[in-house]
Amino acid sequence: xxxxxxxxxxxxxxxxxVLGDRWTLLILRDMVFAGKSTYGQFLQSAEKMATxxxxxxxxxxxxxxxxxxxxxxxxxxxxxxxxxxxGVDTVPILVEFIxxxxxxxxxxxxxxxxxxxxxxxxxxxAKYQQRAREQxxx
Amino acid sequence: xxxxxxxxxxxxxxxxxVLGDRWTLLILRDMVFAGKSTYGQFLQSAEKMATxxxxxxxxxxxxxxxxxxxxxxxxxxxxxxxxxxxGVDTVPILVEFIxxxxxxxxxxxxxxxxxxxxxxxxxxxAKYQQRAREQxxx
DNA sequence: GCATAATACTTGCAAATTGCAAGTAAAAAC
DNA sequence: GTTTTTACTTGCAATTTGCAAGTATTATGC
Numbered sequence: 001x002x003x004x005x006x007x008x009x010x011x012x013x014x015x016x017x018v019l020g021d022r023w024t025l026l027i028l029r030d031m032v033f034a035g036k037s038t039y040g041q042f043l044q045s046a047e048k049m050a051t052x053x054x055x056x057x058x059x060x061x062x063x064x065x066x067x068x069x070x071x072x073x074x075x076x077x078x079x080x081x082x083x084x085x086x087g088v089d090t091v092p093i094l095v096e097f098i099x100x101x102x103x104x105x106x107x108x109x110x111x112x113x114x115x116x117x118x119x120x121x122x123x124x125x126a127k128y129q130q131r132a133r134e135q136x137x138x
Numbered sequence: 139x140x141x142x143x144x145x146x147x148x149x150x151x152x153x154x155x156v157l158g159d160r161w162t163l164l165i166l167r168d169m170v171f172a173g174k175s176t177y178g179q180f181l182q183s184a185e186k187m188a189t190x191x192x193x194x195x196x197x198x199x200x201x202x203x204x205x206x207x208x209x210x211x212x213x214x215x216x217x218x219x220x221x222x223x224x225g226v227d228t229v230p231i232l233v234e235f236i237x238x239x240x241x242x243x244x245x246x247x248x249x250x251x252x253x254x255x256x257x258x259x260x261x262x263x264a265k266y267q268q269r270a271r272e273q274x275x276x
Numbered sequence: 277g278c279a280t281a282a283t284a285c286t287t288g289c290a291a292a293t294t295g296c297a298a299g300t301a302a303a304a305a306c
Numbered sequence: 307g308t309t310t311t312t313a314c315t316t317g318c319a320a321t322t323t324g325c326a327a328g329t330a331t332t333a334t335g336c
Contacts, residue, residue: 007160008184009246011239012167012232018243019235020160022145022294029150039313046146050295055314077303077312086242093238094150096231097157101149104224105156108147160323177284188324193285215283215332 002056002063018064019090023049024057025097028066028083028090032128033113035135037080038072066090068136082136088129095125140194140201156202157228161187162195163235166204166221166228170266171251173273175218176210204228206274220274226267233263 007013019025030036030045042054058081061067066087072078095117102109116124144155157163168174168183180192196219199205204225210216233255240247254262 006243007186009244010167010184011236011243011245011247013164013185013239014243014245015235015239016160016163019238020158020163022154022158025150025154025158029148040311043313046148047151048145050297051314052296052316053294075304075312079313089238089241093231093234096234097153098149100157100227100231101151101153103227105144105149105152106147107149107152109149178282181284188326189285190287190325191323213283213333217284 002060004060004064015093018060018066019093021057023047023053024061025090025094027054027057027061028087029094031067031081031083031087032091032094032132035131037082037135038078039081061087083132084136085133088132091125091129091132095121140198142198142202153231156198156204157231159195161185161191162199163228163232165192165195165199166225167232169205169219169221169225170229170232170270173269175220175273176216177219199225221270222274223271226270229263229267229270233259 004017006017026045026047026049027042030042034041034045036042036045039054039058042058043049043051058067058069062069062081064086065084067081067083069079069081072080098109098114099117101107102114113124142155145151164183164185164187165180168180172179172183174180174183177192177196180196181187181189196205196207200207200219202224203222205219205221208218208220210218236247236252237255239245240252251262
């Protein structure tokens with residue numbers, strides 16, 4: 001069980017204690033926007049996460065209740081990671097990171113998604129949250 | 139000049155390259171919600187940031203154009219840090235961290251601010267952004 | 277005008293974390 | 307029954323963090 005030290009009672013600080021590093025939110029991004037759910041899929045993202053870091057972060061996210069781990073339906077040698085409601089609730093955070101990065105950094109992003117986020121943020125957030133919930137039932 | 143490596147062209151990833159650590163967003167939080175502007179003030183927050191980390195992060199934030207550094211109006215031995223528009227644009231990110239932390243972690247937060255964020259998020263974001271812009275002119 | 281305090285860092289070093297490469301183990305495919 | 311797939315674990319060097327102490331410039335008090 002991965003323990004976690006909380007530095008203060010401030011909600012920004014406690015959120016950062018869980019999510020504040022270079023990799024954790026990328027895993028959640030891959031689940032929400034790319035529909036990924038397995039260790040092997042997470043390893044294939046453009047940022048090339050090291051295998052030990054991925055294993056560590058998945059363990060933290062599971063211990064903190066943002067995702068669940070279960071044996072895959074098709075193969076016993078495979079695990080499927082799914083978002084809990086606590087994990088689904090990080091979608092608004094991911095969206096704000098997308099909007100900030102798209103505005104202020106050199107990035108490449110699907111223009112359709114960006115336009116959707118800029119004009120109908122709340123509905124788009126809700127759409128991806130609903131999609132994640134439905135995957136969790138599958 | 140603090141350089142920064144970008145791991146990919148994904149906007150979440152590039153945002154994390156700048157903001158993805160345990161301390162950076164706490165500095166921005168202190169500027170936006172506590173009106174702090176000096177090195178000494180940042181050191182006094184509940185999370186007890188080490189002096190070298192603070193100096194490093196302020197340099198990164200300045201190099202990345204999220205804040206500006208200037209000699210204080212009252213004392214030549216003091217510096218005043220202010221948010222640029224790029225910095226002001228992180229307020230929605232901070233707000234989502236507040237809401238997630240307040241919902242899912244044990245935290246203490248001003249009930250007035252929380253209620254305001256829950257019922258009138260956009261207006262509250264705009265209010266704190268405007269406040270930060272006005273401080274930058276002072 | 278000189279000692280003390282305030283302000284903003286910098287430096288040194290041990291401990292923790294990260295990143296890379298290679299190795300392991302169970303299940304699946306051929 | 308050998309090879310491949312899948313999910314890790316391990317070892318180790320390099321980087322980052324965290325703590326304590328030191329430095330440098332400006333301001334204050336007598």
